[in-house]
Amino acid sequence: MLKNSYKMLFLLTLFLGTLISISSSSWFSVWMGLEINLLSFIPLTMKSNNLFSSEASLKYFLTQALASSILLFSIILFFIISFKNSNNTNFLINIIFTMSLMMKMGMAPFHFWFPIVMEGLNWINNLLLMTWQKIAPMILLSYCLNFYFFLFGIIMSVIFGSIGGLNQTSLRKLMAYSSINHLGWMTASILNNQNIWKIYFLFYCFLSFTVIFIFLNFKLFNMNQIFSLMNFKNLIKTIIFIPLLSLGGLPPFLGFFPKWLVIDYLTSMNYIILLLIMVNFTLITLFFYLRLSYSAFLLNHNEMNFNLNYNYYKPKNLLIFSLISFFSIFGLLFINMMFLIN
Structure with a gap:
């Protein structure tokens, strides 16, 4: 993606738009x-030879334009009637x-x-959409805390993010509904303690990057393509699917740590x-990710192989997968040791 100079320019303006939003005083x-963030993300998603990306870019633009118009309308309305000091109107x-x-x-x-x-x-744009594009709205959301409406949004996100992915076979839609579920947890962490939100968001970005790196490296887009991993040894399949289980929050993997912080905080409140x-x-x-791992570990089928020309056993790729899996397994142990030392 970074081979084209115009994409590097739009990527820089994408980061700049987010920084302007979170550091502004007006x-x-x-x-x-x-x-600026919106108009920079659209050219990154569009491809002239792919009608699906053009359609997705148009849908994203229309939705974001509608949200921006509502946002600008609420800002203007607030300044017009602010002198009345009406609590109901505010x-x-x-x-x-x-x-x-x-x-x-x-x-x-x-x-x-x-x-x-x-x-x-594609997976790179999905990673941006799942991580960086949520920074500015989440921080701005903390400026206008409305407890009961936040509570409604948290419950709806957790429910729709869980039930919506039950009948999905596309890995991209599966990651989308998982991101919606994580949004509910991040919103719960931002209620009264932004430090927990920062920790949760950093862990979520790392785990999302590792999972999408695996999908991108193995060119996986649908659940039936998991059968292409059947010829691998159990060790390699374990290395691949541990980040998936970690993203689902299965203890004792690393993804359980931010959820643990949120659970501890909500319990204290x-x-x-x-x-x-x-939690329920x-x-x-978590069943989504267990279903993906189940098809690779417990089923045997040697005929379906979607990526015959790709070398999975490159030393570079195996090293990266090993490091990711090692950190996913033992990262929680290291963090606990740090807390005990402090």
């Missing part, structure tokens, strides 16, 4: 940074503002565009019912 500058504007940001990052119940756009993009809902529905998302 709402107009925030809106301007979000627009509450309504806060709800509209929060809805626009939730639509921008694909949080339920405004997630209708997210799996469709993910399906039409007596949000027991919310925590039960989140997150077990469904």
Whole structure:
């Protein structure tokens, strides 16, 4: 992607737009940074020889343009009637503002565009959409905390992110619904403690990168392509699927650590019912990843091989997979040791 100079330019402006939004002191500058970010991401997703990417880019643009117009409308409305100091009106504007940001990052119940756009993009653009594109809306969302509406968004994200992926065979849609579920956890962590959100987001970015790196390296897009891994040894298949289980939050892997922090924090705040809902529905998302691993470990089929011309046994790739899996397994142990030392 970085071989073309125009893509490097748009990638730089993409990062610049996010930085402008999160460091601005006025709402107009925030809106301007979000627009720069949007207009920089569209050229990165479009490919002239791929109609699916063009369709996904158009859907993403229309959805983000609608969310930006709602955001600008709420900002203008807030400044017009701010002198009245009406609590009911400010509450309504806060709800509209929060809805626009939730639509921008694909949080339920405004997630209708997210799996469709993910399906039409390649893995690199999906990684940007799942990680970097959520930074600015999440930070701006922490500026206008509305507890009850946040609670509604958390529950909806956890439920839709879990149930929506049950009947999916596309790995990109599966990752989209998993991202929606993780958005519910990140929003729960941002309620009163942004440090937990920062830790959760960093771990989520690392685990998403490792999983997408595996899918990209093995050219996997659908669940039936997992059968192409049948000829591998069990050690290599273990190295491949450990990051998947870690992203699902299965203990004792690394992905359980940020969820552990959120669970501990919600327990200390007596949000027991919310925590039960989140944990129970997150077990469904863990089933997605267990289903992928099940087809590779417990089924034997040697005829289907989608990538005959690709060399999986390159020393470079095996080294990267080994390091990722080692950190996914023992990273939680190292973190616990650091906490015990401190």
